[in-house]
Amino acid sequence: EKIRHRQEIAKTETRMKEERDKAQLYLDIAGVIIVVLNADETISQINKRGCQILGYEYQEIVGQNWFEKFIPGYRRLIKRSMYKQIISGKADLPERYMDVILTKNDQEKVILWHSTAIRNKDGQIVSILYSGEDVTELKHTEEALRMSEEKYHTLFETMAQGAIYVNDKGTIIETNPAANAIFGKHESELLGTNIADPARTYVHEDGSIMPPGENPVIVALKTGKAVRNVFMGIKNNRSDDIRWVNLFALPLFHINQENSYMVYTTFTDISRLKNARDALTRSENRYRSIFETAASIIISFDPNGIINDCNMRIEEILGYTPAEILGTNFLDIIEDSFREEIRKHIASLNQGDIIYNKDCRMLHKDGQYRDVMVNCSTLIDEHGIVLNEICIITDITQQKQTNYALIASEEKIRSMFNGVNEGIVVMDAKGYITEINQTMLKMNHCTSKDQLIGRHGLEFIVPKDREEARAYLTQADHLNEVRNLELRCLRSDGTEYFSQISGAVLRGYAGEIQGIIILSVDITERKQMEQQLMMTDRMASVGELASGLAHEINNPLTGIVGFSELLLMNELEESIKEDIQTIHREALRAAEIVRNLLTFARQHTPTREAGDINLSVHKVLELRKHDHRINNIRCLTDLDPDLPRVMLDFFQIQQVLINIIINAEFFLRLKDHPQITIKTSQHNGYVIISISDNGPGISPENMKRIFDPFFTTKEVGKGTGLGLSICHGIIEEHHGKISVESTLGNGATFRIELPFADIKPASPADGLNQTAG
Numbered sequence: 047e048k049i050r051h052r053q054e055i056a057k058t059e060t061r062m063k064e065e066r067d068k069a070q071l072y073l074d075i076a077g078v079i080i081v082v083l084n085a086d087e088t089i090s091q092i093n094k095r096g097c098q099i100l101g102y103e104y105q106e107i108v109g110q111n112w113f114e115k116f117i118p119g120y121r122r123l124i125k126r127s128m129y130k131q132i133i134s135g136k137a138d139l140p141e142r143y144m145d146v147i148l149t150k151n152d153q154e155k156v157i158l159w160h161s162t163a164i165r166n167k168d169g170q171i172v173s174i175l176y177s178g179e180d181v182t183e184l185k186h187t188e189e190a191l192r193m194s195e196e197k198y199h200t201l202f203e204t205m206a207q208g209a210i211y212v213n214d215k216g217t218i219i220e221t222n223p224a225a226n227a228i229f230g231k232h233e234s235e236l237l238g239t240n241i242a243d244p245a246r247t248y249v250h251e252d253g254s255i256m257p258p259g260e261n262p263v264i265v266a267l268k269t270g271k272a273v274r275n276v277f278m279g280i281k282n283n284r285s286d287d288i289r290w291v292n293l294f295a296l297p298l299f300h301i302n303q304e305n306s307y308m309v310y311t312t313f314t315d316i317s318r319l320k321n322a323r324d325a326l327t328r329s330e331n332r333y334r335s336i337f338e339t340a341a342s343i344i345i346s347f348d349p350n351g352i353i354n355d356c357n358m359r360i361e362e363i364l365g366y367t368p369a370e371i372l373g374t375n376f377l378d379i380i381e382d383s384f385r386e387e388i389r390k391h392i393a394s395l396n397q398g399d400i401i402y403n404k405d406c407r408m409l410h411k412d413g414q415y416r417d418v419m420v421n422c423s424t425l426i427d428e429h430g431i432v433l434n435e436i437c438i439i440t441d442i443t444q445q446k447q448t449n450y451a452l453i454a455s456e457e458k459i460r461s462m463f464n465g466v467n468e469g470i471v472v473m474d475a476k477g478y479i480t481e482i483n484q485t486m487l488k489m490n491h492c493t494s495k496d497q498l499i500g501r502h503g504l505e506f507i508v509p510k511d512r513e514e515a516r517a518y519l520t521q522a523d524h525l526n527e528v529r530n531l532e533l534r535c536l537r538s539d540g541t542e543y544f545s546q547i548s549g550a551v552l553r554g555y556a557g558e559i560q561g562i563i564i565l566s567v568d569i570t571e572r573k574q575m576e577q578q579l580m581m582t583d584r585m586a587s588v589g590e591l592a593s594g595l596a597h598e599i600n601n602p603l604t605g606i607v608g609f610s611e612l613l614l615m616n617e618l619e620e621s622i623k624e625d626i627q628t629i630h631r632e633a634l635r636a637a638e639i640v641r642n643l644l645t646f647a648r649q650h651t652p653t654r655e656a657g658d659i660n661l662s663v664h665k666v667l668e669l670r671k672h673d674h675r676i677n678n679i680r681c682l683t684d685l686d687p688d689l690p691r692v693m694l695d696f697f698q699i700q701q702v703l704i705n706i707i708i709n710a711e712f713f714l715r716l717k718d719h720p721q722i723t724i725k726t727s728q729h730n731g732y733v734i735i736s737i738s739d740n741g742p743g744i745s746p747e748n749m750k751r752i753f754d755p756f757f758t759t760k761e762v763g764k765g766t767g768l769g770l771s772i773c774h775g776i777i778e779e780h781h782g783k784i785s786v787e788s789t790l791g792n793g794a795t796f797r798i799e800l801p802f803a804d805i806k807p808a809s810p811a812d813g814l815n816q817t818a819g
Contacts, residue, residue, distance in 0.1 A: 079178040085133050087111050101150030118148050139163050156182045206341045208313035216240045228313050230283035247281035266295035266309050290317045343439035349396045349432050351376045363441045365411030381407035381415045395435045417446040469566035475559050477503045490537045508534040544573040606633040656691040656803040659733050666703045684725040692733050692800040698776045705769040706737050706796050713741040738795040744788040
């Protein structure tokens with residue numbers, strides 16, 4: 047019994063070995079990869095085809111971790127994660143999928159896999175059997191086809207010529223943007239319509255209407271022959287004008303069929319080149335048709351720069367035939383000064399970059415150069431490897447020459463712009479400064495245009511004049527110009543000046559307002575002279591009035607003085623005599639005041655002579671004595687009796703002193719105990735006059751502008767802003783100096799310095815004699 051049992055076991059083992067041998071034979075002769083993976087990711091079985099594809103011996107594969115050894119790193123993590131989920135039952139096993147494996151020589155192979163789960167008696171997956179087909183060559187073929195289609199589609203959509211496809215019924219089935227523009231219709235309006243639709247208007251070269259049956263596309267479709275270089279017109283649906291085109295229609299055929307199933311048609315818009323039609327050779331190949339009808343040079347070269355294709359336009363622009371240029375290096379036709387830069391661009395193209403609108407110079411066959419605009423892109427395979435660089439090169443020589451002429455013209459205009467004596471400001475439509483000339487910089491005490499450009503023009507007009515300026519600018523929009531507008535302008539440092547402006551509106555091609563150009567002339571000096579003239583006229587009028595008034599007052603004063611003197615000669619009671627003496631004394635004082643008024647108001651020719659400053663101070667205080675008394679202003683003097691004489695115009699210096707004292711009086715009007723102190727002294731060859739008050743003082747910002755023309759801190763109507771400016775001018779004319787010191791809240795002191803005259807100092811007796819006179 048035991049012997050029989052051993053025999054049965056031996057037979058069973060023999061049959062099992064035979065079955066395993068058959069299975070192994072099947073695996074070895076199979077034309078596909080067969081591999082079995084255990085749950086722990088190791089390989090338990092693989093056939094000879096699998097070993098051949100992977101490039102390893104059987105012993106080198108079995109027992110290896112499939113994912114670590116044969117799956118590329120960038121796919122390893124996700125594939126291993128998916129496998130674990132399938133083994134654990136959390137994900138379904140895909141029956142068919144495509145993936146990449148890694149061979150012994152580090153090549154990637156594309157495999158189309160089929161998978162089957164191997165389960166134990168409990169239904170759990172213990173291993174997976176994969177059978178796969180190597181489809182790497184198929185994928186490469188599909189990628190080449192895709193690239194060809196992509197290349198065709200890119201050229202089709204971006205070509206300057208219009209292009210359409212028409213089926214065997216004459217129905218439009220595809221158009222590009224250029225064709226849509228020629229017809230003046232959207233793509234959706236063209237697709238599905240007949241190319242020979244009577245509703246469309248086609249015309250012959252002589253202007254006569256083209257019947258539908260003579261349409262070149264229909265002729266090509268019916269005859270099966272290409273129609274080339276037909277000059278005709280197409281009515282544009284949007285503009286209602288005729289677009290003149292050079293038409294090329296190419297019928298396409300299926301293999302072994304006589305009738306065409308489609309016509310490919312291109313339209314070259316030559317409306318602007320009606321008398322310069324150039325016949326272009328078209329290939330029967332789709333790509334070559336588009337390639338050769340391009341308006342620019344199209345050159346293709348490999349990553350090393352070797353030209354492997356170009357269109358016919360190269361001969362027209364650079365003088366080379368395609369046969370002469372093929373096989374040469376692209377850098378050989380680049381002008382020397384651009385060659386190194388283009389070499390770097392080619393290197394960047396090899397990294398997958400794109401070049402847009404790059405200026406360059408290319409060598410013509412005759413040795414001259416042409417200015418061109420270059421746009422380049424690359425053709426890349428599925429692995430990101432650059433196959434070819436494609437460059438579209440547009441001739442811009444004429445455009446460059448025009449630009450150079452324009453630059454020269456602009457430079458000439460700019461020289462004139464900065465050389466004129468008038469300030470020039472250009473503003474945009476909103477009033478913001480966009481350009482200024484050098485004269486305007488100087489007028490505004492600026493050193494850089496950045497200090498003014500970008501700011502609103504009204505910022506440089508004093509607030510009181512801004513509404514007037516805004517109104518004139520608004521008026522300029524309608525009148526196109528502004529003439530001789532006088533405004534007070536404001537510099538960046540806060541100083542003011544008078545400006546006379548004229549301007550004109552800048553308009554675009556459509557007549558829209560783009561800005562305004564302003565011419566500005568600094569008329570501060572002229573305005574100051576006008577104001578001084580007005581004051582002179584006013585003072586002349588006051589003088590005439592004062593003169594007449596003085597004569598009228600002098601008559602009764604003479605009678606009062608005379609009769610009072612006669613009365614005093616008689617014997618009178620003491621009380622009456624004292625009253626008459628008072629009358630006589632006050633009448634004499636009134637006569638003295640009238641004489642001083644006549645002296646101040648009388649017009650004088652400016653003359654300078656050696657004079658005593660103390661005498662000028664006494665005369666001015668005599669004139670202001672009445673105002674000081676009624677305004678309760680205390681006036682203190684500390685006059686140096688040994689002052690040297692100075693060369694002065696008595697009346698101009700008197701005007702300076704009166705202006706400063708009147709200003710002090712104005713600001714002392716609200717003071718409880720107003721006081722003015724006048725001192726004279728001498729130092730280093732100068733007579734010094736100090737006029738101080740205990741008024742409110744001057745703020746630091748106003749101190750900087752105190753002597754500027756038209757600057758005043760008084761209320762409207764209380765001052766012109768010229769008094770201290772005139773004082774400053776008079777003292778400078780006397781070769782002297784005038785300054786002011788003040789602390790806000792603690793009064794102000796004006797200091798005047800006048801140089802000694804080249805004569806001996808005035809004696810106290812001289813001063814007294816002049817005062818008496």
